[in-house]
Amino acid sequence: MSLLLILGSHVAGSRVGGTLASLTLAVSPYQIDPVHVPTTLLGRHPGWGPPGGGPVPADVFAGMLEGIAANGLFALVDAVLTDYLASPEQISVAARAIDSVKAANPRAIVLVDPVMGDAPGGLYVAPDVAEALMTHLVPRADYLTPNLWELGYLTGTSPLGLDAIAQAAASLGKPGLVSSVMVDDQIGGLFVDGASRWLATHPCLDHPPKGTGDLMATLFLGYLLQARPAPDAMAAALAGVSYVVACAQAWRAPELPIIAAGPQAWTAKPLALTQLS
Known part of the structure; x- marks a missing residue:
């Protein structure tokens, strides 16, 4: 069994963020136990309208982590997944x-999903949150999973084409899985x-529900915990995302159907891999 610490949003009525990650891990065949410390408490994804709720105060966020540490769980954590963080203070606590x-278990994998924005809307966190994320979390990551827009923001570029995307990703100095890459x-x-x-x-597929990036990062990290090579983990993770999105569209589901489709997502046939020169 693996223990995965999730630092991300709790959204009661939507399948996104840390809520999605916890549910996805709960239906995994690999016995990955989630420990979710919420950064926000929302009723629904803001894309639906006013979400209700709000950010978790940084001192409450820190206190929850202190309770987990006091129970000796940090030494048992096999991986950390950071998702949406609401303030620079939360980011300092997360760091x-x-x-x-890492001090308790140097082999723990840290995956930073730099949730900051997306095309076409751009940045949807405060600029100081984005700056703190780049300053404090990106350097601590073992893996990064930005979408294409976030990669551009992190690198100050507007990468177009696979070569430019690869060069921008490599400039971060961390292994990275860039999502939302279009090829024809x-x-x-x-x-x-x-x-x-x-x-x-x-x-x-047109108009997928929100949360596909969160699902990809969770599946990817889950496969890394099974010691799969990272490219293979990506191919399997993206196959799972594609499967769940197809189910959502077939069932006309407004949210990703994680409980109904999640178990099969973990066993979806991996996508074909192409190694680029």
Whole structure:
């Protein structure tokens, strides 16, 4: 069994953020136990309108992590997933927690999903949150999972084409899985680790529910915990995302159907991988 610490949003009525990650792990065949410390408490995704609720105060967020640490759980954490963080103060708390986990278990995997914005809307966190994320969390990451817009923001570029995307990702100095990469009528991910570049795509489906990036990051980290090579983990994760989105559209589901489709997402046939020169 693995223990995965999730630092991300709790959204009661939507399948996004840390809520989605917890549910996805709960239906995994790999016995991955989630420990979710919420950064926000919302009623629904803001894309539906006013979400209700609000951010968790940084001192409450810190106190929850202190309780987890006091129970000796940091030494048992096999991976940390950071998702949406609401304030620079929360990010400072998250950074300290990551340092404590790494001190207790240096083999723990840290995946930073730099949730900041997306096309076409752009930045949807405050600029000081984005700056704190880049300053404190990106350097602590073992893996990054930005979408294409976030990659551009992190690198101060507007990468177009696979070569430019790969160069931008490599400039961050961390292994990264870039999502929302379009190739003709396909969409998928580009995994970049130094000079190593791998592409996996699937047919693009119109108007997917919110949360596909959160689902991809969770599945990807789950497969990494099974010691899969990162490109293979990407291919399997994106296959799972494609499966769940297809189910949502077939069932006319407004949210990702994680409980109904999640178990099969974990066993979906991995997408074909293409190694780029």
